[in-house]
Amino acid sequence: MEYKISNRLRIGAIILMVLGALGVGYGFIDSHKSFEDVETMLSEESHHGEVSEVASVEEAHGASNVEGDHADEHKEHVEHVLHQVHNRPWAALYVAGFFFFMIALGVLAFYAIQHASQAGWSPVLFRVMEGITSYVLPGGILLLVVAFFADSHVFIWLTDGMTTEGSHNYDALVANKSGWLNKTGFFIRAIIFLAGWSAYQYFSRKYSLAQDNADINDNSNFKKNFRISAGFLVFFIYTESVMSWDWIMSVDPHWFSTLFGWYVLSGMLVCGVTVIAMISIYLKSKGLLEYVNDSHIHDLGKFMFGFSIFWTYLWFSQFMLIWYSNIPEEVTYFITRIEDYNLPFFGMVALNFIFPLLLLMNSDFKRVNWFVIMTGIVILGGHYLDIFNMIMPATVGDRWFIGIPEIGSILFFGGLFLLIVFTALGKYPLLAKGNPFVKESEHFHY
Amino acid sequence: MEASKVIHAIYTDDDVLMSAVKKVKAERHHIEEIYTPFPVHGLDKAMGLAPTRLAITAFLYGCVGLAVATVMMNFIMIEDWPQDIGGKPSFSYIENMPAFVPIMFELTVFFAAHLMVITFYLRSRMWPFKDAENPDPRTTDDHFLMEISVNNNEESLTNLLKDTGAVEINIIDKDEDAH
Numbered sequence A: 001m002e003y004k005i006s007n008r009l010r011i012g013a014i015i016l017m018v019l020g021a022l023g024v025g026y027g028f029i030d031s032h033k034s035f036e037d038v039e040t041m042l043s044e045e046s047h048h049g050e051v052s053e054v055a056s057v058e059e060a061h062g063a064s065n066v067e068g069d070h071a072d073e074h075k076e077h078v079e080h081v082l083h084q085v086h087n088r089p090w091a092a093l094y095v096a097g098f099f100f101f102m103i104a105l106g107v108l109a110f111y112a113i114q115h116a117s118q119a120g121w122s123p124v125l126f127r128v129m130e131g132i133t134s135y136v137l138p139g140g141i142l143l144l145v146v147a148f149f150a151d152s153h154v155f156i157w158l159t160d161g162m163t164t165e166g167s168h169n170y171d172a173l174v175a176n177k178s179g180w181l182n183k184t185g186f187f188i189r190a191i192i193f194l195a196g197w198s199a200y201q202y203f204s205r206k207y208s209l210a211q212d213n214a215d216i217n218d219n220s221n222f223k224k225n226f227r228i229s230a231g232f233l234v235f236f237i238y239t240e241s242v243m244s245w246d247w248i249m250s251v252d253p254h255w256f257s258t259l260f261g262w263y264v265l266s267g268m269l270v271c272g273v274t275v276i277a278m279i280s281i282y283l284k285s286k287g288l289l290e291y292v293n294d295s296h297i298h299d300l301g302k303f304m305f306g307f308s309i310f311w312t313y314l315w316f317s318q319f320m321l322i323w324y325s326n327i328p329e330e331v332t333y334f335i336t337r338i339e340d341y342n343l344p345f346f347g348m349v350a351l352n353f354i355f356p357l358l359l360l361m362n363s364d365f366k367r368v369n370w371f372v373i374m375t376g377i378v379i380l381g382g383h384y385l386d387i388f389n390m391i392m393p394a395t396v397g398d399r400w401f402i403g404i405p406e407i408g409s410i411l412f413f414g415g416l417f418l419l420i421v422f423t424a425l426g427k428y429p430l431l432a433k434g435n436p437f438v439k440e441s442e443h444f445h446y
Numbered sequence B: 001m002e003a004s005k006v007i008h009a010i011y012t013d014d015d016v017l018m019s020a021v022k023k024v025k026a027e028r029h030h031i032e033e034i035y036t037p038f039p040v041h042g043l044d045k046a047m048g049l050a051p052t053r054l055a056i057t058a059f060l061y062g063c064v065g066l067a068v069a070t071v072m073m074n075f076i077m078i079e080d081w082p083q084d085i086g087g088k089p090s091f092s093y094i095e096n097m098p099a100f101v102p103i104m105f106e107l108t109v110f111f112a113a114h115l116m117v118i119t120f121y122l123r124s125r126m127w128p129f130k131d132a133e134n135p136d137p138r139t140t141d142d143h144f145l146m147e148i149s150v151n152n153n154e155e156s157l158t159n160l161l162k163d164t165g166a167v168e169i170n171i172i173d174k175d176e177d178a179h
Helices: A009-031 A035-048 A053-062 A069-114 A124-134 A136-151 A172-179 A183-213 A221-248 A261-284 A296-327 A328-340 A340-359 A369-395 A404-425 A438-442 B013-027 B043-047 B054-080 B093-123 B154-163
Strands: B004-010 B031-035 B144-149 B168-173
Touching: A009 A069, A009 A404, A035 A069, A035 A136, A035 B093, A053 B013, A069 A124, A069 A136, A069 A183, A069 A221, A069 A261, A069 A369, A069 A404, A124 A183, A136 A183, A136 A404, A183 A221, A221 A261, A221 A296, A261 A296, A261 A369, A296 A328, A296 A340, A296 A369, A296 B013, A296 B054, A296 B093, A328 A340, A340 A369, A404 B013, A404 B054, B004 B013, B004 B154, B013 B043, B013 B144, B013 B154, B054 B093, B093 B168, B154 B168
Parallel strands: none
Antiparallel strands: B004 B144, B004 B168, B031 B144
């Protein structure tokens, strides 16, 4: 049952990281544009027949306004685009960083639910889950480092002067929220969240391993795990919600949605379960995890299906209420996405809802390994786009593209994720043999 | 008539019943029916019953419900009596579609659930005031009954069933209590 990360996988992961880092580096160099560069870029765009905003603004104001106003407006627009161009590599890095972090965090929550509910079917998968959650701490720290240095490139409320009355950048709504939305508060909260989650990750793994070596009649570690899991879930549901406001919703500081925490949570869980299924199938194909049978994969498939529907339910609930009420400060969020992000916005709904719905509806398909893998790839791609749609409109506006900075960031964090997770998987036996439910799990059949 | 004779073997435990079913099947006897007080997990597979097609009908009924909801809301809200609700007087089904999604969803579920239950009743030949088919009222409480057809092999069947842990074995002439 021992697994050791193969050299090929390790080297592959490192190559991904190097390629990704090169892509990210290229993104930063490429985005290092001056005012004049952007000015020429915009005039070239309008010459190419793409009716850009600046062209229409110029046309609209050219006739009636005096030259001074016109020049100011032009300057402001170029600066706005310049900011968007500068923001792009940061936002790309942040999206990919959050995506892989969220997978690990979703698995951590799922794992805690298994302990708290004393599930009998899943203990044979515990080591896989523990391996994935080992990414929570390093991935989280890295994400916070990106957030720290990205500063106002991702979080517009950190722009200088936004909360100072009389400043050119003053924004009364953000100023009102500055008691919560300030850099110190953001990082104090972030560190508390990450510390809490990592502490649970550390101790649950420790007790799970200790239970393996304990006497057959000694279930004290199992009981401890039950207790800390129940406690963690309470802590998690609050902190996850606040985290989603801080780390994601705040990029549009005027906008708010009361079910946002749930919405992010559902995406997290579906990605987490998908990755558990994919890694289990991978390890099984190596001849490991001999106790994981079709029925376990079937159950993971059911969770992938169910959480996909749950995600759609929340996505639609959020969309429909805002669409129907049509309140300007809320509805702009979706107008931006429908006008500037039409393909990723609706494409993501198709990938995250219609694909899993149709592919996983049939009971038998949920136990066909390659089917689960294919659906999993679609789901992960769809949820990357989901995060992309959450961050990008507020940072790069209509200047988005999935190009070298985005793909580079995915490769970098993806490589890091693989390296950390598979190294962690190789550290301990793949069967949590001390868990009192492990026999039930081994014989689990549907 | 010899062929209408059946054996009723009664068990008191679902695990014992399961292993009995496997043994009887291994001896290539034909199990007519099993009456249980609650659904026994995996019994259908052990008996070799064909998988249910109820799920397929559920999917089709759901599609019907979705279609009914779409046609109905299009008639009510767009064609027959269009109204300006929430500043959205577009008179177009597709543009107002998000508002109709909850109805489309509910009717999909409603049709799938109700028609599936009705199909199940019809398929199992159940309707109001029908006499119960279970041969022994104890199968509604805590006993399990396996019905096997007899073809001149009463002796060997009885011995086999005794070995499997049956607490009671009765040979029934089906013609006498025919429905």
